[in-house]
Amino acid sequence: MADDDGLFLNLGAGAGPARTVVPANLRPKGGRWKDRMAERQLLKSAVWQAQRKSKAQQGARPAAGSAQKSERPAAQAPVDADGGASARQRPRERSGATGPGSKQVMSSLFTKNPEIPTVARTGDQENRVSSNAVLDTSSFEGIGLDDDMRASVAEKMGIVKPTAIQQNAIPVLIGKPILGGAAAAAGGGDAFDVEREVSVEHDVFIQAATGSGKTLAYLLPIFHRLIRATALATSGAPASRSLGTFAIVLTPTRELAQQVVETALPLSHSAGRNSGWIVPGMVIGGEKKQSEKSRLRKGIPLLACTPGRLLDHLENTKSFVVDHLRWLVLDEADRLLELGFAETLEKILALLDEKARNKVRVLGHRSVATSLELPRRRINVLCSATLRDNVKRLANESLHSPKFVSATSIHDSADQAASTATGDSDTEMAAPAPAPDAGAGGDRYSLPSQLVQRALIVPAKLRLVTLVAQLRNTFRRQPASKVIVFLLCKDSVDFMYFLLAHGGAEAAATADGKAYADDLFDALGDDGAPAKPSALPGKSGPTLREEDISLESSVVPGVDLYRLHGSMAQKRRTETFLAFSRAQSASVLFTTDVAARGLDLPNVTSIVQFDPPADIPSYLHRVGRTARLGRAGEASLFLLPSETKYLDVLAAKGLRPDDETMESVLKQMAKNTGARKAVEWQLRAGEVQSRLEQFVLSSATASGLAKQAYLSSIRAYATHVSAERHIFHVRFLHFGHLAKAFALREAPTQVASGKGNNTKADDARKDRKDRRDQEQAARKKPTFKRANDISEFAVGDVGAYFGPRAKRTRDAGSDSDA
Numbered sequence: 056m057a058d059d060d061g062l063f064l065n066l067g068a069g070a071g072p073a074r075t076v077v078p079a080n081l082r083p084k085g086g087r088w089k090d091r092m093a094e095r096q097l098l099k100s101a102v103w104q105a106q107r108k109s110k111a112q113q114g115a116r117p118a119a120g121s122a123q124k125s126e127r128p129a130a131q132a133p134v135d136a137d138g139g140a141s142a143r144q145r146p147r148e149r150s151g152a153t154g155p156g157s158k159q160v161m162s163s164l165f166t167k168n169p170e171i172p173t174v175a176r177t178g179d180q181e182n183r184v185s186s187n188a189v190l191d192t193s194s195f196e197g198i199g200l201d202d203d204m205r206a207s208v209a210e211k212m213g214i215v216k217p218t219a220i221q222q223n224a225i226p227v228l229i230g231k232p233i234l235g236g237a238a239a240a241a242g243g244g245d246a247f248d249v250e251r252e253v254s255v256e257h258d259v260f261i262q263a264a265t266g267s268g269k270t271l272a273y274l275l276p277i278f279h280r281l282i283r284a285t286a287l288a289t290s291g292a293p294a295s296r297s298l299g300t301f302a303i304v305l306t307p308t309r310e311l312a313q314q315v316v317e318t319a320l321p322l323s324h325s326a327g328r329n330s331g332w333i334v335p336g337m338v339i340g341g342e343k344k345q346s347e348k349s350r351l352r353k354g355i356p357l358l359a360c361t362p363g364r365l366l367d368h369l370e371n372t373k374s375f376v377v378d379h380l381r382w383l384v385l386d387e388a389d390r391l392l393e394l395g396f397a398e399t400l401e402k403i404l405a406l407l408d409e410k411a412r413n414k415v416r417v418l419g420h421r422s423v424a425t426s427l428e429l430p431r432r433r434i435n436v437l438c439s440a441t442l443r444d445n446v447k448r449l450a451n452e453s454l455h456s457p458k459f460v461s462a463t464s465i466h467d468s469a470d471q472a473a474s475t476a477t478g479d480s481d482t483e484m485a486a487p488a489p490a491p492d493a494g495a496g497g498d499r500y501s502l503p504s505q506l507v508q509r510a511l512i513v514p515a516k517l518r519l520v521t522l523v524a525q526l527r528n529t530f531r532r533q534p535a536s537k538v539i540v541f542l543l544c545k546d547s548v549d550f551m552y553f554l555l556a557h558g559g560a561e562a563a564a565t566a567d568g569k570a571y572a573d574d575l576f577d578a579l580g581d582d583g584a585p586a587k588p589s590a591l592p593g594k595s596g597p598t599l600r601e602e603d604i605s606l607e608s609s610v611v612p613g614v615d616l617y618r619l620h621g622s623m624a625q626k627r628r629t630e631t632f633l634a635f636s637r638a639q640s641a642s643v644l645f646t647t648d649v650a651a652r653g654l655d656l657p658n659v660t661s662i663v664q665f666d667p668p669a670d671i672p673s674y675l676h677r678v679g680r681t682a683r684l685g686r687a688g689e690a691s692l693f694l695l696p697s698e699t700k701y702l703d704v705l706a707a708k709g710l711r712p713d714d715e716t717m718e719s720v721l722k723q724m725a726k727n728t729g730a731r732k733a734v735e736w737q738l739r740a741g742e743v744q745s746r747l748e749q750f751v752l753s754s755a756t757a758s759g760l761a762k763q764a765y766l767s768s769i770r771a772y773a774t775h776v777s778a779e780r781h782i783f784h785v786r787f788l789h790f791g792h793l794a795k796a797f798a799l800r801e802a803p804t805q806v807a808s809g810k811g812n813n814t815k816a817d818d819a820r821k822d823r824k825d826r827r828d829q830e831q832a833a834r835k836k837p838t839f840k841r842a843n844d845i846s847e848f849a850v851g852d853v854g855a856y857f858g859p860r861a862k863r864t865r866d867a868g869s870d871s872d873a
């Protein structure tokens with residue numbers, strides 16, 4: 056007994072009332088009466104649980120059904136002494152625990168959980184050489200970048216060497232000079248200035264891992280050529296904004312457009328006077344069309360925009376001059392297609408082609424607009440981190456004489472490119488460390504090889520506390536971490552943001568006058584760090600305020616919390632995006648997939664996919680927000696035991712996250728309280744959960760948000776793609792257990808009564824409809840027009856594919872730009 060300083064519940068079968076032995080380090084001592092009371096409540100509940108279990112054991116049967124079948128536990132499954140899930144993974148701790156007189160601790164969190172399947176460790180993820188780093192062996196000089204530009208890129212952006220994709224793409228986009236044939240190539244006009252060298256122009260497909268510098272891979276050559284054209288112009292219309300737009304960059308989201316402009320801004324101030332006129336700007340909707348029109352009238356030589364709004368201006372804005380357009384870049388091409396922009400893209404391409412046909416271009420060095428330094432025709436550039444079938448089709452239909460450029464190779468066709476993951480290139484170039492590419496089903500994906508991926512199988516009841524533990528551990532290990540937590544829907548984002556901001560507040564007088572007086576930090580032993588809630592709830596408790604860009608967390612001390620989703624006002628979205636990007640200190644961004652694609656949020660150290668991604672590309676883009684440009688990064692994926700098969704889906708695409716156990720995360724959280732034994736860390740976890748639940752009970756806003764998040768995420772869960780519905784199916788969810796993940800003590804009645812739940816008949820009907828749709832789609836001539844996913848953004852043409860927006864339950868990260 057002396058060495059057993061854990062909570063001890065003696066439950067001899069039929070041996071009368073349970074005896075509770077409280078160890079010295081856990082015994083309520085001193086402090087406020089409320090703390091002692093809370094502690095006593097916990098102990099009481101443990102005794103009660105133990106007694107129930109003891110009764111259950113008398114008629115115990117083996118648990119039925121595998122976890123894969125259902126998250127719902129068997130009605131009378133035996134309850135393990137230290138929690139079903141953990142005990143099954145650690146047979147030694149489990150052994151003897153259920154016998155009469157054995158040591159046992161009960162927490163409702165650790166009982167009646169489904170079995171956690173064992174996941175094989177891949178174990179080869181640490182210490183990999185990075186695949187998207189800057190190349191030491193190369194230089195911008197070596198790939199022909201203009202001297203002045205090189206100098207100012209180094210000075211203004213601190214960028215001195217190219218990444219592998221830049222090393223390969225920049226020379227192709229700059230154009231290799233060849234001799235002869237100038238007059239003919241130049242259309243016979245202006246022979247005076249037609250010189251010996253004419254570029255061979257290729258459209259370009261740029262495919263590289265996330266965070267490998269694709270944006271500069273196309274921006275640098277555009278600026279290089281415009282600056283040279285300016286420098287060599289001898290007469291004609293002077294270089295100025297009034298010449299109109301020379302390059303258009305199409306992006307799927309407004310944030311991405313904004314990011315392109317931010318990246319381009321320092322370039323426009325490079326190379327002295329020759330670049331000053333190359334002003335980057337954007338039209339993305341969200342502001343008055345009239346003010347966009349007036350900016351277009353002034354001229355925007357480098358225009359970043361979203362597709363709907365571009366098409367609108369092309370059709371309706373007379374002062375939008377594209378006579379000299381030389382580049383059309385489709386950034387994140389795969390996402391543009393997924394969002395259903397295919398038709399819009401087609402119209403844009405057709406309109407631009409038509410406008411170019413009507414324009415007779417006479418080339419020569421006299422003026423910028425006609426300069427031979429620029430491509431003779433419009434160059435289309437497609438950028439993507441994935442080479443999926445739909446993107447390949449778009450490439451085949453929209454690119455002329457294309458080059459497929461990756462970090463390791465340059466090819467003439469998409470199929471050649473897809474067939475070579477690394478090496479085996481048409482053209483020699485520096486080969487970075489091979490990234491884990493996968494090519495199943497003709498798709499090709501690449502991830503930074505230094506990224507460490509983990510999967511955590513967590514029963515529904517323990518999801519919330521494990522997330523809290525995960526975040527606390529991360530910041531304890533690396534206090535300056537930046538973390539992004541991906542969630543399924545905007546309501547979950549609002550709830551988590553609010554809960555983690557206020558849920559650990561030291562004291563709060565709530566609406567009904569009760570005091571919320573739990574001190575989470577005592578429970579977690581935060582080395583005496585005082586809880587500093589961002590806003591101590593006032594009389595009516597805290598509220599979710601639009602004007603707060605960030606809140607200081609009271610649950611994960613010293614950490615600033617941000618949130619981002621498509622239902623936020625555009626201004627707030629922009630401010631949040633910028634604030635989180637610039638944050639230098641510990642911060643967490645809760646977001647939907649609105650932040651998954653293309654956003655360059657510097658120094659993000661870890662990604663937590665608390666809700667699984669909608670599909671594989673989403674997985675790829677989410678985790679791609681870390682481990683950028685050669686930096687280290689880690690990504691963890693939370694799965695329910697019933698979702699374990701998703702690991703096979705990932706493995707089929709070459710994505711093999713390592714297993715991380717929930718216990719290790721929870722133990723780690725409790726470690727600095729001195730808790731070592733299962734009874735201790737489980738008690739800590741139970742306390743955290745219980746206190747978050749108390750907060751939700753005590754705050755009207757929190758409980759409203761929790762219920763809304765709970766209902767919305769169940770609805771969103773039902774929208775998983777049909778191919779994965781055998782894994783992600785509402786039928787597998789245990790609504791009562793899931794409520795705990797939202798700090799609710801029970802499932803809100805709307806769902807519990809079955810209103811929010813799909814019936815078997817509903818599921819069967821949906822399956823039949825999906826099958827019919829698939830068959831219909833298969834009968835049609837293959838085309839890149841079909842969106843293959845439910846949009847996170849609900850933009851433009853999405854309605855045409857999926858019906859009215861109101862029906863969608865995933866986050867409507869709206870980018871409506873039209």
Ligand SMILES: Nc1ncnc2c1ncn2[C@@H]1O[C@H](COP(=O)(O)OP(=O)(O)OP(=O)(O)O)[C@@H](O)[C@H]1O
Pocket residue numbers: 189213214215216217218221263264265266267268269270271440652653654655657679680683684
């Ligand atoms: N040669 C370089 N040297 C140093 N930093 C660079 C270099 N090229 C790009 N960067 C920086 O690397 C970061 C990632 O670049 P970028 O956003 O273009 O990557 P990406 O490949 O487009 O990623 P994603 O696929 O996620 O959109 C940016 O902050 C950018 O400024």
